[in-house]
Amino acid sequence: MNPYILAILLFGLGLGTTITFASSHWLLAWMGLEMNTLAIIPLMAQHHHPRAVEATTKYFLTQAAAAATLLFASITNAWLTGQWEIQQITHPLPTTMITLALALKIGLAPLHAWLPEVLQGLDLTTGLILSTWQKLAPFALILQIQPSNSTTLIILGLASTLIGGWGGLNQTQLRKILAYSSIAHLGWMILILQFSPSITLLTLLTYLIMTSSTFLVFKLNKATIINTLATSWAKAPALTALTPLILLSLGGLPPLTGFMPKWLILQELTKQGLAPTATLAALSALLSLYFYLRLSYTMTLTISPNSLLGTTPWRLPSTQLTYPLAISTAMTLCLLPLTPAISALLIP
């Protein structure tokens, strides 16, 4: 893509999220969300093949519908209460509409159907932007609204974790697996929203780091299906050894970073007296863990025994920048001991 156009689009992406972060007025927040949608459309369709254009169209339609619902809800709130403050939504009707609109924006079940198909039509870099950056602005709004209906949020959360787990089980395409993984993690974030928004923020940030690592690993291996991962040992042997740990961190196993949000969420849910909900959420994580384990199995656990130095890479080394992958992998694996520090930073 023309570098000037690319610069303008990336600037628009950054500006959109910044505007939504900095706004206290619903109209301005909506403008930021629309700018994000608009700026990423050409990035999604840049390869101009029909599958990419189809994914772009689906993304545009769902995001535009969600933004229109958000606008409608904020206008309804202005009509009912006479003000446009983001943090002052108290009437249940606009609150529920906004919750559902933002759920459609990020891909929570049962409004998740677009996410696997859209991610499947994109290349891994654009998919990474979609899964990470495009979640920030809607979450800035989700964290600020005072949820009125407890049942809605818990249903959204549990449905997302279960659908994210079960949906990903039958997939061989890596991007669809990552889409269902995204749905499951978003479910965990929404589950704890009404009890402790800080834990939602912590879950979001750890998820962003973990999924960045995964996307970048797949990108380095140029892998879009599970079978391609099986030759990863010949391209990047050290990474092949580390990726199971990244995937298990996504699955939420201690002593890796991914355990931190799940631990805090289950603890908070239990303290609030929702032990069955916590149990159901923990059991649904087993479903996701199964397909993370399947990826680890094909990638690493089936290679022939050898030392790291013995597996001489017989592909040309990748030209991809590995610095971001190194940083995100280190954070994906080693942040659990910092749980008290991170909690102190995020919980006011």
Add this chain to the structure above:
Amino acid sequence: MVYVMFMFLFGLVLGLAAVASNPSPYFAALGLVAVAGMGCGVLVGHGGSFLSLVLFLIYLGGMLVVFAYSAALAAEPYPEGWGSWPVLGVMVAYLVGVCAAAGLFWGGWYEGAWVSADEFVEFSVFRGDIGGVALMYSAGGGVLVLGAWVLLLTLFVVLELTRGLGRGALRAV
């Protein structure tokens, strides 16, 4: 005056039904012209003359003209208007629905005014809509710049999406 407003609103709903009945883009654009024109008439009747003028110029004279030229470029050999049964059927269905809704919500008729903008009718120099434009450039300067930037971004987005003319991904079939 009441009768004039009633005719304007009637024409507005008729134009809306014409657009929604899924004809070819030419006739849909005609319906949009009717809707915008009738809406401008309603606005003028309530005292919003400047806003009505701006709407006519920018919406009809700018955006609709561009849309009409684009529709003309994507010409259909057999355009479907009210003459063809599918379009007429949907049109009649919509009008029946409108009549049903009108019957449900039927109240009295009152002579309204655009209070928030036209409160002091003949006693004001700067009315709501004219003063609003001035405010948009002064107090609303930042958001105005943002709006202009977003329009520019939209231009680049559309140009990038339609890159390649007949060889690109989005093309006329």
